[in-house]
Amino acid sequence: MxxxxxxxxxxxxxxxxxxxxxxxxxxxxxxxxxxxxxxxxxxxxxxxxxxxxxxxxxxxxxxxxxxxxxxxxxxxxxxxxxxxxxxxxxxxxxIKKCFICNDIIDDIINVYSKLVAKQIIEAQRKSFLIGIIVPNEILEREAIIIKEFKLKHWESIKRELKREIGKKVQQISNTNVDFEKPEAIYIIDLIHNTIRVESPSLLIFGYYLKLGRNISQNTWIKENGSRKYPLAVEDVIRYASSYIGAKDIALHIAGREDVDVRVLGNGRPLVIEFKNPSKRNISLLELENILNSFSRWLKFKMEMKVDRNFISRLKQSASFTSKIYRAIILVENTIDSNRLAELERFFKGLVIYQRTPLRILRRKKDIMRKKRVFSIKTLQLSSNLFEAFIKCEGGLYVKELISGDNGRTTPSFSEFLGTQARCIELDVLHVHEYI
Ligand SMILES: [Zn+2]
Known part of the structure; x- marks a missing residue:
């Protein structure tokens, strides 16, 4: 050593x-x-x-x-x-100047903590949070030394500035740093030498229902500038953000369904983030009404205001959830109801091995997943068409469970029935989450 x-x-x-x-x-x-x-x-x-x-x-x-x-x-x-x-x-x-900060770090801490404290006292705030924008050259110089000497116990200059300025501001203004619910966030911009005051994000937990197909989560703009899908969950949130006076928005959603899949039942959980909002006291009902007035194909149910920790819990929960799907399945050869009853028994509690589906292989790494089917109920609609209700672990690729995806998912409905099966309609009926 x-x-x-x-x-x-x-x-x-x-x-x-x-x-x-x-x-x-x-x-x-x-x-x-x-x-x-x-x-x-x-x-x-x-x-x-x-x-x-x-x-x-x-x-x-x-x-x-x-x-x-x-x-x-x-x-x-x-x-x-x-x-x-x-x-x-x-x-x-x-005597040379500091390679990283050019000998200005102490001045930055002293000058900006006084300026921020003055603003806090004038605005009579009780709590605050510091944000900082550091010029890239400084971060790059810091990174050079860390890399060259393979240092392991370092702290970033950004973090130090936030902490030290925060400590000093607390002393001068007799207020408190509050990471969860600050009254205001002071963004110190060392590139332009300015201080910007922002309100903390408004985070609201709820559910969305997708009553139609061809609806994406985020607005999807093609290279030629036109929209890929006529409607997105993001469109509705952006529309609502103007009522709240938010400068920007973010969607935090556990999991994602395909654009052609409806989300019915209790809906999919999400947290809507309104960034730097000018209006904070909007009621959940008021927000819900605004969201629901945008389109008949997307509906929202708003549950409660949450803090930032909630978002990571929501995202982690995605892989533990169970879901119920409804699928309409077309098969090449005719099948009878006995065979469907056998399918129900065969898949009950079965672990499915899935390599990343071919259709998303361009976007995602090729890995093997193991996900469980809990139970299946079927209803024959015609000699080569049936409906299936599938209860399974979150993260199972249901379309591939049905088709087999050229052998990449096994076992599959196609494999079991001995004839090519294809999902022609899919709905999420229920998302059971443990947040
Ligand atoms: Zn320095």
Whole structure:
């Protein structure tokens, strides 16, 4: 294992760094320390270590000390005098500026925390959150050192700035940082040197019902600029966002059905995010009415306002859900009701092996999935047409369960019936979620 101090010496031989930027490279070592303290401690230890080696007659240490003199940004003059090193390195114009922040990080923290605190006091807010936009050049320079020295315990400058400014603003304004429900978010933009105030997103949990086919979740614009599908869930949310005065929206949905699949029954769960809204006190009923007035083919049921943690729970829940589908299935050869009864028995509780369907192979990685069918009920409609109600685990590709997808899904209805089966209509009837 390489010594931490050897790494620090190597970094300082190549890059001039201020205390904070050096300390931040090791931010996750030690607790309750400020990165500036970490950096200063590392520099002091570096000087002491090199001094010791020099006293022990290590010639190389002497050269090392000389070569880091203009990068370490610490007073070395009296040590150099004591060691009788004839060096002009200490002359102030030889001291280089910090490679990452150009010696401005402390000013950024001090200046912006005062400015934000002033705004908070004036607006009489009780809680806030800090956001920060850092110029790319700074992030790139930080990344160069991390990559070159394969550092593992570093913290990003963005994170440090957010935390340090947040701490100072709390002290000055006597308010609190609130990650979940801040009254306002102050976005400090270091590219344009501005502070922008945003309201936190309004997050609302509910369900959507797709009563028609050819409806996508997100608006899908083709390369020639025209729409691929006439209607999208996103269209409705964008329409509603103008009532809330939101600057932008996001949809957080657990899973996705094909555009030609209807979603009936209780609908599919989703969280609608209205970003930077000017109106927050809209009632769920009011929102529901606005959403439902947009199209007869998409309906919404709004349940409650939620916090951001809820979104990850919703997304994780997608693979644990069970679903009930209704499919209309066309088969090449005729079948009878006895064979369908056998199909029901055969698939009950069966695990289906599915490689990624051919139709989405361009977009998704080719992997093998194992998903369970819980039960199937069938109803014969004619000699080569039947309806099936399929209860299965979330994430099972139902169209491929039916067709077999050229052997990529097994067992399948086609395989079991000994004749090609094809799903010609599919509806989600029920999504059972555990959020
Ligand atoms: Zn710096």
């Amino acid at each position: 390489k010594n931490l101090i050897e790494d620090v010496i190597n970094i300082l031989m190549k890059y001039p760094l201020c205390n904070r930027c050096l300390g931040r490279l090791y931010a996750y070592l030690g607790r309750e320390l400020d990165n500036a303290e970490r950096g200063k401690a590392l520099k002091i230890y570096t000087i002491m270590e090199l001094h010791k080696r020099i006293l022990e007659g290590d010639e190389k240490a002497l050269e090392t000390l000389k070569s880091i003199a203009s990068n370490i940004k610490m007073p070395l003059k009296s040590l150099f005098n004591y060691l009788k090193i004839n060096s002009k390195i200490e002359a102030s114009n030889e």
